[in-house]
Every structure is written in C-alpha cells, then in structure tokens.
Amino acid sequence: MASAGDTGDVLLVEKVAALGDPAAYPEPTTAVTAVETHFSWVFLTDRLVYKLKKPVRTEEMDLTSLAGRTRNCEREVYLNRRLAPDVYLGIVDLMAGEDGRLHLSGSGRVVDRLVRMRRLAEDDCLEVRLTRGLVSPADAARLARRLAEFLASLPSLGPVSPVRLRQEINMSLGDLTTACDGCFEQAARRVTAHLLAFLEYRSDVPAHDRLVDGHGDLRPEHIFLGPPLRIIDCLEFSDALRRRDPVDELAALGMECERLGAAWIGPALLETYGQVAGAPPSPDLCAFYRGLRALVRARIAVRHLTETPNRAPERWPRQAAEYLRLADRAAAELTVPSGRRPSSSAAL
Known part of the structure; x- marks a missing residue:
C-alpha cells in the first residue's frame, strides 16, 4: 500500500x-x-x-x-x-x-x-425477505445456529455492569422526554420505570453475567441469508457498544424482527443460543433486553431530529413511536416482587 x-x-x-x-x-x-x-x-x-x-x-x-x-x-x-x-x-x-x-x-x-x-444481493437481505413474507423456519434456524455458535465461542470480557444498563435507560429517558414537545414522555417514563425496577429488585439480573466482543448492531438489514449466510456492518468504531451480553444481542435482533412482523424469530434465536451455551436465558431477562434495546432505538430515532442537514425528518417521530410500543410491550412482561414496582415518576 x-x-x-x-x-x-x-x-x-x-x-x-x-x-x-x-x-x-x-x-x-x-x-x-x-x-x-x-x-x-x-x-x-x-x-x-x-x-x-x-x-x-x-x-x-x-x-x-x-x-x-x-x-x-x-x-x-x-x-x-x-x-x-x-x-x-x-x-x-x-x-x-x-x-x-x-x-x-x-x-x-x-x-x-x-x-x-x-x-450482496438485495433479495438475500433478511429485512427485505421479512417484508415480503419469505423467511422460513429453516432460514431462522440456520441464522440462530450461526449466531449462537459465534457468540458462545467468544471469550468472556467480564461481568455485565448494571450501572451501565441504568445509564443507558436514563439517557434514553432524558432524550425522549424532551423530544417532539414531550409527546413521548408518558410512554418513556412508563417503560423506564419497569426496566429500572427489574434491575433493582431482581438479584439474578443479568443472569448470564457475561460480556463478549460481539457484533453490537444486529439488525435484519445487516443479515444476508444467502446461502451462504453473511452478517455485516458490526460496530467497529466503539468497543464499548460492541461489548454486550449475548442474550442482549439476540434479544435486540428478535425485537427488530418483531417490528417487521416476525415476532416468532426472537424466541428461536434465544432457544438455540441456550442449547449451544448450555444455559437457557430466563424469559424475564430476554424481555428486559428487548425492552431496553427498543427504548435505545427510540432514543436514536429522536436524536436524528437534531442532525444538520436533517434527512427525512418526518420518519424519525414515527419510528420512535414504533420502538416505544415494542419497549412498552416487552417491559410489561417483566416481573418484580409484589408491591415493589415503582410509579413512573421514579424512573429518573
């Protein structure tokens, strides 16, 4: 060179x-x-x-x-x-x-x-195939096996930090309460209250307690089913954002598939990972990470509104609302000890 x-x-x-x-x-x-x-x-x-x-x-x-x-x-x-x-x-x-x-x-x-x-061929993209209804259980099983084996093979970099998870939750809350004249505030406070209560009162969180240097941005648009199967566009610019619990990575991808009308893929991903890793993740932990990642994606959407130039400004509020609905749905699945769930005002 x-x-x-x-x-x-x-x-x-x-x-x-x-x-x-x-x-x-x-x-x-x-x-x-x-x-x-x-x-x-x-x-x-x-x-x-x-x-x-x-x-x-x-x-x-x-x-x-x-x-x-x-x-x-x-x-x-x-x-x-x-x-x-x-x-x-x-x-x-x-x-x-x-x-x-x-x-x-x-x-x-x-x-x-x-x-x-x-x-790569656009027709091989998971996002494209999902929108066309062309993803089979065999496709999902092949993807689940590849990701499970990849994530399970990575060395542990230490425990997951609940402090960092709280920071992500509260940062998202801060951005969402001030965006779009406060139209997302009520939903954002409700979601963050559920997520923070779960972190505070569940002693088994995070259950797998394992950070790996993974992909960091598993989304359907980055997956090409082929064959051969290829997964591109990892977060190369940030070690911190790429270092995640494998359950976090897979729950995030499952959430994105749910947004595209294929909620059945998420459980398949996590079940296969549990089989490969030898320790199935709890449904609560999976729901927590789905809610967290949907909340973060909503935050990213509203942050696009502050960019100059602002490309497609009408897109971002609509996308933030979609992700908040998914976050709300996942957070509502969480369980905490009876009487310990805080009100939404406690999220801050």
Missing part, C-alpha cells in the same frame, strides 16, 4: 464527486450509486461496494486525520471478517494523479482510504 500522510487539501465533496464517476474504479462498472450514511459515503458499483469515511470526530472515534480513518477501515475489515469473511475484501487507496484527478487504481498521491466489499 502506498505511503500517505494527512491530505486535508482534498475536500470530502471532491472525493464524493470523483467516486461518482465509473472511470474512477479499477473494475468495469456500468453505473455508480452513492449513498450517504451518518459516518460514511458508500459507493455501489455493479459488483462491489466502497466505503469512504467522513472526517468526523465523536466521543468514540476520531476520523479527522487520514491515519485515524485508516485505522478505522482496518478495524472494520478485521471485525467483520468474523461473520462475513468473503465480503470484506480489504482496503484500497484513493489517489490523486499528476493531473489532479482522483481514482482507485494506478499511481499517485494517496488522499484517502476506503473499505472494499463484495456487493
């Missing part, structure tokens, strides 16, 4: 414009589709996908330098090869030629680096 230093002289807008041209790519392509995400620009050619990191800084990562973006690309490839080894092909250089044109082949001065991936 060519050597490179920081190259702040080439603006992001110039890179995006150059990568929209099929001539910039080493392999022939009839077209290029550019998709903007929160932290990246993604370019889809006929057969491949290229991901360009934005030069942003957050609490979890600093991508303002070329060195920082390179490290992030390397981390993304390394971590995602665990569940999609043939998808993450490596890292490529974006170079400026002597004529100043930007390209991904040949020689020149390195101005950035991109993750290079195999493009």
Whole structure:
C-alpha cells in the first residue's frame, strides 16, 4: 500500500464527486450509486461496494486525520471478517494523479482510504425477505445456529455492569422526554420505570453475567441469508457498544424482527443460543433486553431530529413511536416482587 500522510487539501465533496464517476474504479462498472450514511459515503458499483469515511470526530472515534480513518477501515475489515469473511475484501487507496484527478487504481498521491466489499444481493437481505413474507423456519434456524455458535465461542470480557444498563435507560429517558414537545414522555417514563425496577429488585439480573466482543448492531438489514449466510456492518468504531451480553444481542435482533412482523424469530434465536451455551436465558431477562434495546432505538430515532442537514425528518417521530410500543410491550412482561414496582415518576 502506498505511503500517505494527512491530505486535508482534498475536500470530502471532491472525493464524493470523483467516486461518482465509473472511470474512477479499477473494475468495469456500468453505473455508480452513492449513498450517504451518518459516518460514511458508500459507493455501489455493479459488483462491489466502497466505503469512504467522513472526517468526523465523536466521543468514540476520531476520523479527522487520514491515519485515524485508516485505522478505522482496518478495524472494520478485521471485525467483520468474523461473520462475513468473503465480503470484506480489504482496503484500497484513493489517489490523486499528476493531473489532479482522483481514482482507485494506478499511481499517485494517496488522499484517502476506503473499505472494499463484495456487493450482496438485495433479495438475500433478511429485512427485505421479512417484508415480503419469505423467511422460513429453516432460514431462522440456520441464522440462530450461526449466531449462537459465534457468540458462545467468544471469550468472556467480564461481568455485565448494571450501572451501565441504568445509564443507558436514563439517557434514553432524558432524550425522549424532551423530544417532539414531550409527546413521548408518558410512554418513556412508563417503560423506564419497569426496566429500572427489574434491575433493582431482581438479584439474578443479568443472569448470564457475561460480556463478549460481539457484533453490537444486529439488525435484519445487516443479515444476508444467502446461502451462504453473511452478517455485516458490526460496530467497529466503539468497543464499548460492541461489548454486550449475548442474550442482549439476540434479544435486540428478535425485537427488530418483531417490528417487521416476525415476532416468532426472537424466541428461536434465544432457544438455540441456550442449547449451544448450555444455559437457557430466563424469559424475564430476554424481555428486559428487548425492552431496553427498543427504548435505545427510540432514543436514536429522536436524536436524528437534531442532525444538520436533517434527512427525512418526518420518519424519525414515527419510528420512535414504533420502538416505544415494542419497549412498552416487552417491559410489561417483566416481573418484580409484589408491591415493589415503582410509579413512573421514579424512573429518573
């Protein structure tokens, strides 16, 4: 790989414009589709996908330098090869030629680096298949077995912290009570009261007491049933967000499947994990994590309303309401000792 230093002289807008041209790519392509995400620009050619990191800084990562973006690309490839080894092909250089044109082949001065991936068929995506009613019990069983074996194989990184779980709950409550003129406050307080009471009064929580370096963002849109089965887009930028209880990971995916009308998948995931791990998780623990993750997803939805520019602002309140309904449903399943459930005002 060519050597490179920081190259702040080439603006992001110039890179995006150059990568929209099929001539910039080493392999022939009839077209290029550019998709903007929160932290990246993604370019889809006929057969491949290229991901360009934005030069942003957050609490979890600093991508303002070329060195920082390179490290992030390397981390993304390394971590995602665990569940999609043939998808993450490596890292490529974006170079400026002597004529100043930007390209991904040949020689020149390195101005950035991109993750290079195999493009997967949209029809294989779990989210797409769920919306079309095309997921079979055999598909779910194959997915459950792959995830259970992966999560059970990971070394323990220590116990789950109830303090951290409380922080996630209260952070979500804070954002949801102030969003959209307080329209989510009542539901958010009710959910958080149930979740916090469960943490306070159940001595067996969390029952598995095991953190692993997992995926961190198991959602149907990141799963491609194939065959072969591939799971992409783990949270490479944050060790803390990726380190979760396996039951937490699987309950979160089950909750997302429930949102898409396939509530039956969640129990299948957790039952298979219990068989592989040798210790089935309690229904209460599964409901707790489903409620927590739905609450967090509602918080993320309303946070999108503060972004500039705000893409699709009408989408986020509707999505937050969907997740809060799921959180409310899961939280209502929790049991605590008789007479110990606090009122919603106790959630703060």
